[in-house]
Amino acid sequence: MFDLIGKRRWFYIFSALITIPGLIFILLTPFSGGQAGLRFSIDFTGGTVWEIRFAGDEQPTPVQVRDVMARQDLGGTAALTTYGEQQFVLIRTEPIGLVEQPPPTASPGATPTVSPSASPTASPSATANPTGSPVGSPSGSPAATGSPTPAPTATPTATASPSPSPTPTAAPSPSASPAVPPPSSSGLAELREALEAEFGTIVEVRQEATIGPVISAELGQQAILLIILGSIGILSWMTFRFRDFRMGMVAIAALVHDVLVVVGAFAILGTFIGLEIDALFVTAMLTVIGFSVHDTIVVFDRVRENRVRHAGEPFAAIVNHSLLQTLGRSLNTSMTTAIVLFALLLLGSDATRSFIFAMVLGIVSGTYSSIFNASALLVDWHEWAERRREKEFAAARVR
Numbered sequence: 502m503f504d505l506i507g508k509r510r511w512f513y514i515f516s517a518l519i520t521i522p523g524l525i526f527i528l529l530t531p532f533s534g535g536q537a538g539l540r541f542s543i544d545f546t547g548g549t550v551w552e553i554r555f556a557g558d559e560q561p562t563p564v565q566v567r568d569v570m571a572r573q574d575l576g577g578t579a580a581l582t583t584y585g586e587q588q589f590v591l592i593r594t595e596p597i598g599l600v601e602q603p604p605p606t607a608s609p610g611a612t613p614t615v616s617p618s619a620s621p622t623a624s625p626s627a628t629a630n631p632t633g634s635p636v637g638s639p640s641g642s643p644a645a646t647g648s649p650t651p652a653p654t655a656t657p658t659a660t661a662s663p664s665p666s667p668t669p670t671a672a673p674s675p676s677a678s679p680a681v682p683p684p685s686s687s688g689l690a691e692l693r694e695a696l697e698a699e700f701g702t703i704v705e706v707r708q709e710a711t712i713g714p715v716i717s718a719e720l721g722q723q724a725i726l727l728i729i730l731g732s733i734g735i736l737s738w739m740t741f742r743f744r745d746f747r748m749g750m751v752a753i754a755a756l757v758h759d760v761l762v763v764v765g766a767f768a769i770l771g772t773f774i775g776l777e778i779d780a781l782f783v784t785a786m787l788t789v790i791g792f793s794v795h796d797t798i799v800v801f802d803r804v805r806e807n808r809v810r811h812a813g814e815p816f817a818a819i820v821n822h823s824l825l826q827t828l829g830r831s832l833n834t835s836m837t838t839a840i841v842l843f844a845l846l847l848l849g850s851d852a853t854r855s856f857i858f859a860m861v862l863g864i865v866s867g868t869y870s871s872i873f874n875a876s877a878l879l880v881d882w883h884e885w886a887e888r889r890r891e892k893e894f895a896a897a898r899v900r
Contacts, residue, residue, distance in 0.1 A: 504821060505821055505825070506880055507817075507821075512873040516873075520762055522769065526539075526772060527539065527765055539764070539778055542779035543712055548577065548593060548596050548712055549577075549592075549710070551591075551692075552582065552709075553589060553705065554704055555696075555701050555702065556702045562581075563580050563581060566696070567579050569692075570594060572695065578775075579593075582850050584707070589707055720780060728760075728787070732756060736749040739798070743802075747879060747883070747886075748801050748879060752798075752875055755797055756793055756794065756870075760789075763862045767859070777855065779855065782859055786859070793870060796868055796872070797875045800823055800876055801876075803823040807823050817880045820876050820880050824872060824876055832868070846858060
């Protein structure tokens with residue numbers, strides 16, 4: 502029988518080799534000024550999201566779009582997204598600051614339209630009716646009969662105020678792309694002009710939004726809170742399910758291992774190739790946590806059963822039996838999931854590639870930690886408790 506538990510120190514060494522480098526890069530994040538460590542997307546730092554589609558079947562590559570953004574002195578990322586049979590360019594850049602467009606009926610446009618028409622009508626009416634009410638004065642019959650022009654001329658003057666409304670509404674109509682309104686920000690307008698000059702007309706805008714620093718800070722706090730609450734819930738459930746606090750704690754230790762592997766990999770790749778952490782990364786981490794605990798629960802449940810079947814055997818042997826009995830099931834489950842994720846990683850959209858990459862790392866790490874870390878830690882904790890109990894018993898006999 503192959504002794505997995507007997508080789509647990511080698512597994513500890515391998516876990517240290519894959520977690521310590523990532524941990525170093527994670528710790529470098531607040532001290533490097535953004536030059537090393539984790540790279541956060543605008544979901545956590547704030548910024549502008551703009552998803553557009555150019556005319557034609559072929560869309561520009563993300564590298565070409567980033568080159569145009571660099572010439573505009575805008576930092577950010579670009580990716581291709583697919584909705585149905587259409588491809589869009591998803592641009593994430595630094596906060597540009599969207600502003601509302603002016604209302605359709607602008608007061609400056611109405612003033613010059615009314616003032617020229619009022620000046621000629623005021624000259625004849627001023628001699629007959631200085632008060633400006635040509636039709637409502639019963640005491641001024643000479644004014645009413647002698648100057649018939651103020652009444653008809655006053656009518657266009659009174660109705661001239663709504664007449665300027667077509668003028669400002671027609672003003673914004675000419676644009677580079679009549680089908681898509683221009684962006685509501687001067688920065689986006691300049692970027693649009695540069696992109697259209699390079700790649701053609703923008704025919705559709707799917708997203709246009711800016712995330713402020715307050716919202717991004719709340720997203721970061723909620724992400725941390727979700728992971729903490731999920732870990733507390735897992736610890737509580739496993740302690741209740743197996744009536745053993747140690748099983749819950751080693752399961753949390755395995756989760757910490759998985760989180761360090763994934764986050765550390767993103768810190769290393771963020772340093773060298775600019776891989777960013779976005780809101781989907783939190784979803785990936787929560788999924789990885791659940792998947793890792795699933796494998797750990799399968800192993801621990803078999804340990805609970807074998808403690809009754811193999812009563813009297815050493816605890817390390819019981820855990821080793823349980824690992825060998827559940828090894829095939831754990832590997833088959835993980836492999837079938839990993840095959841689908843690898844297909845999505847190779848053939849999926851650029852917008853979800855980092856999310857799928859985090860899932861692949863987490864699934865592989867979760868399977869490894871459930872088999873080789875959680876069970877080994879449980880054995881070490883149990884043997885340490887047994888040695889401590891024997892020492893206390895020996896000390897009590899000496900007394």
